[in-house]
Each structure stands twice: as C-alpha cells, then as structure tokens.
Amino acid sequence: MTSTSTSSATADTATRPTQGAYTLAGVGRAYQQKGRTVQALSRVDLEISSGDMVAIQGPTGGGKSTLLQLLGALDRPSAGTIALGGQLLSQLGDRALGEIRGSQIGFVFQHFNLIPTLTALENVETALVPLRLDAEERRRRASETLASVGLGERGGHLPGELSGGQQQRVAIARAIVKRPAVLLADEPTGNLDEETRDEIMDLLEGLWREQGLTLVIVTHDSAVARRAQRRLHIKQGTVREVS
Numbered sequence: 001m002t003s004t005s006t007s008s009a010t011a012d013t014a015t016r017p018t019q020g021a022y023t024l025a026g027v028g029r030a031y032q033q034k035g036r037t038v039q040a041l042s043r044v045d046l047e048i049s050s051g052d053m054v055a056i057q058g059p060t061g062g063g064k065s066t067l068l069q070l071l072g073a074l075d076r077p078s079a080g081t082i083a084l085g086g087q088l089l090s091q092l093g094d095r096a097l098g099e100i101r102g103s104q105i106g107f108v109f110q111h112f113n114l115i116p117t118l119t120a121l122e123n124v125e126t127a128l129v130p131l132r133l134d135a136e137e138r139r140r141r142a143s144e145t146l147a148s149v150g151l152g153e154r155g156g157h158l159p160g161e162l163s164g165g166q167q168q169r170v171a172i173a174r175a176i177v178k179r180p181a182v183l184l185a186d187e188p189t190g191n192l193d194e195e196t197r198d199e200i201m202d203l204l205e206g207l208w209r210e211q212g213l214t215l216v217i218v219t220h221d222s223a224v225a226r227r228a229q230r231r232l233h234i235k236q237g238t239v240r241e242v243s
Contacts, residue, residue, distance in 0.1 A: 020050035020051060020084075020085065020181035020182050020212075020213065020214035021047075021048065021049055021050040021084070021085055021214070022046070022047065022048040022071060022082065022083065022084055022214070023046075023047050023081075023082070023083045024044050024045060024046040024047070024070075024080065024081070024082050024083075025045055025080050025081050026043050026044075026045060026079060026080035026081070027041055027043070027044040027045075027046075027070065027077045027079065027080035027081070027082060027090075028041055028042055028043055028044070028077060028078050028079035028080055028237075029041040029063075029066050029070065029075070029077050029078050029079075029237075030078045030079075039237050040063045040066040040237055041063045041066055041067060041070075041077070041237045041239075042236075042237040042238055043079075043080070043238075044067070044080070044237075044238070044239045046232075046239055048214060048216070048230075049214075050085075050181070050212075050214055051212050051213070051214060052214055052215070052216075052229065052230055053205070053208050053215045053217075053227075053228045053229045053230065054214075054215070054216045054217070054228055054229075054230045054231070054232060055217050055218075055219055055224065055225035055226075055227070055228035055230070055231045055232070056068070056216065056217065056218045056219070056231075056232045056233075056234060057218075057219060057220065057222070057225050057231065057232070057233050057234070057242075058233050058234035058235050059235060062234045062235045062236060062237070063234045063235075063236075063237045063238075063239075064218045064234050065186065065218065067234060067239070068184055068186055068216065068218050070082055070089075071084075071182075071184060071216060072101065072105055072107060072184050073089050073092075073097040073100050073101050073105060074101070076089075076090055077090050084100065084104070084105075084182070085104070085181065087100070098130075099130075102130035102131065102178070103130070103131065103178060103180070104180050104181050104182060105180050105181075105182045105183075105184060106127075106174075106175030106176050106178065106180040106182065106183045106184070107175055107183075107184050107185075107186075108168070108171050108172055108175050108183065108184070108185040108186070108188045108204075109171065109185075109186050109187075109188070110186060110187035110188065110190040110191055111191065112159070112164075112167045112168055112170070112171045112191075113171065114159040114167055114170060114171060114174075115159075116158065116159050116160060117158070118158070118159075119155060119156050119157060119158055120146060120151060120154050120155050120156070120157050120158075120159070120162065120170045120173075121139070121142050121143060121146060121155035121156065122142075123159070123170055123171075123174055124142040124145055124146055124170065124173045124174045124177050125138045125139065125142045125177075126174065127174045127175070127177050127178050128141060128142065128177060128178060130178075131178060141177055142155075142173070142177055143155060145173045145176060145177040146170070146173050148173070149169040149170075149172055149173045149203060150169060150203075151166060151169050151170060151173065154166065154170075163196075164191055164192055164196065165192055165196035165199060165200060168188065168189075168191075168192065168196075168200055169200070169203065172188075172200075172203060172204065172207070176207060176211070176213075179211075180213070181213070181214060182213065182214045182215075182216070183204075183207070183208070183213045183214070183215050183216070184216050185204065185215070185216070185217045185218070186218045187218060187219055187220065188200060188204065188217065188219075189201065189219070189221060189224055190219075190220070190221075194223075197221070197223075197224070201224055201227055204217070205227060215228075
C-alpha cells in the first residue's frame with residue numbers, strides 16, 4: 001500500500017531553514033525476526049516541510065519508532081529514499097550520517113537518557129563534543145541553553161536531584177544546544193503527569209516557534225498530538241494524514 005502526505009504549512013516564524021525539510025519516496029523497512037520477514041514500513045511517500053510540527057500516532061508495533069529512527073538517520077530503509085534538506089540519507093555512509101546526527105538533528109526520549117554521574121550542565125555539554133568547540137564555548141552555550149528552558153539555577157545538580165519534568169528539560173536543552181534544524185521527540189511526555197506534560201509541551205511548542213525547528217513527536221497521547229499542526233497515523237507500516 002502507498003501513503004502520500006504533503007504540507008506547505010509553517011509555524012509563525014517567518015523564515016525556515018530548508019535543511020529541516022524531509023522527502024520520503026517509496027520508503028520501506030523490513031526486518032528478519034525468528035526466520036520470518038517483518039515489514040515495519042511499506043512504500044511510504046511523505047513530505048515534511050521545514051518548520052512543520054508533526055505528531056505521529058498509531059498502535060504499538062505499527063512502525064512509529066521505525067519511522068522516527070529513519071528520520072533521525074539512525075537506520076537506513078530497505079527500499080526507497082529519504083532526503084533531509086536535499087541530502088539523501090539513505091545513500092550516505094555511517095560517518096556522514098553520524099555528522100548529520102551530531103549537527104542537524106536533536107533527539108528527546110521518554111526516559112530522558114541523562115548520564116546520572118554528570119551534572120545537568122555537563123549533560124547538556126555532551127551534545128557539543130562532536131562540534132569540536134573549545135571548553136569555554138561549550139560551557140557558555142550549555143549554560144545559556146539551560147537558562148532558556150528554565151533551569152539556569154540547576155546546572156550543578158545531578159539528574160537524581162531533579163524532578164522528572166526538570167530532567168526532561170535538561171534533555172531538551174541537550175537536544176537543542178547544538179542548534180539543530182530538526183528535533184525528534186519519542187514519547188517526550190510519556191513519564192510525566194498531566195500538569196508537567198502540558199508544561200513540557202508548552203516548552204517544545206515555544207522552541208518550535210522561536211527557533212523555526214522542524215518538530216516531529218511520536219506520542220500515544222491525543223492531547224499532545226492535537227497541539228501539532230499536522231497529525232500522521234501509522235498502522236501496519238502504512239502512513240496516512242489525519243485531517
């Protein structure tokens with residue numbers, strides 16, 4: 001089956017970097033599992049314009065995580081092509097994909113994935129290591145970014161000394177400190193209560209508008225999905241647009 005989704009909608013920011021635009025053509029992803037072939041994605045045709053805010057929903061095992069991994073240059077399709085800002089990710093080598101992940105794509109995860117022995121500030125700094133900035137510049141940018149997510153006074157705290165919402169703010173700061181064009185969030189509010197969920201979504205939406213990010217969120221929470229300007233649904237490897 002083929003699914004086609006296009007949009008030219010943009011957020012409030014006037015100018016969007018073209019490097020945040022995705023084009024997927026005939027994308028499929030199959031895995032071998034216990035001697036059988038599992039078709040995680042099937043002939044997906046999809047365009048995500050630079051500056052889009054997109055929510056992806058669907059049942060467990062429907063292909064959401066597989067699609068996010070492909071968008072994040074963490075995996076390659078079995079068929080078809082994926083381009084980010086005109087670069088064909090599906091044809092790049094491991095080193096080139098690593099450079100793209102390190103500079104153009106930020107990731108936020110449900111379980112925060114902070115290093116427990118590093119302070120909040122040090123966790124944010126880790127994202128800048130691939131950019132080969134000097135220590136002073138790394139510290140300056142990490143401090144500024146922590147302040148931008150409301151944690152300017154918490155830089156010296158370890159993750160275990162922070163609430164779940166504060167840990168997710170640190171994770172968001174780590175994702176955006178390198179100034180990416182794309183922010184991919186996999187169930188970013190899945191471990192949070194409703195009040196904190198709304199605070200984190202307010203933060204993500206504010207960053208999307210202010211920085212012109214292409215923001216893609218995988219979520220089971222319809223309250224989160226309704227905040228996006230576009231909603232996609234994946235079932236049995238097929239993607240469709242939700243009106």
